[in-house]
Amino acid sequence: MNLISPISDNSWKDILSIFKKTTLEKGDYFAKVGRVENQFGILLDGVLRAYITNGNGSEYTKTLFTPTHFKTPISYVGALTSLVTMSPNQVSIQALTPSEMLTGNYLDWKSLMDHNQEIATWSRKMTELFFIGKELREFEYFTLHADERYKLFRMRYPELENLITQYQIAHFLGITPTQLSRIRKKIFRED
Incomplete structure (x- = not known):
């Protein structure tokens, strides 16, 4: 995480206090369509996919998550729209292999960002890196x-x-x- 933005020992203690280690088996879901999601995570080991299903049942894989996600030094996993808007999720996130994550409650993370500038800066930089990768993937997909x-x-x-x-x-x-x-x-x- 320090590769994205430096984080002090005190901030690390705050961050670690909201996370727990979670194991997913192959086929398990981290996020499901229709649920209002409240958990996000950092992938430590394994492969996950975020996908959508259209009206006729065809799947489209939006993202593959690996421990060092494309364009970012770590893999931040979550159904962001559902987390931010507290609305029903439209994306499934499924383990393609046995996977280990650090997971936490997004509202706890928001509280940390509101009260700790280091964590807020880290989160902003991580989001920027994620969207740079997303934009590049979309550009490549269409061109x-x-x-x-x-x-x-x-x-x-x-x-x-x-x-x-x-x-x-x-x-x-x-x-x-x-x-x-x-x-x-x-x-x-x-x-």
């Missing part, structure tokens, strides 16, 4: 061909090809598993 997105995926998440299914990777890339299979065959022939 790059599927094979280019897959190559970036392999570069950014080299460990995931052996940890999650091709189905999950395809949904993250916004393509079908059949399209991913074709792209993989083409790329591996070129290598």
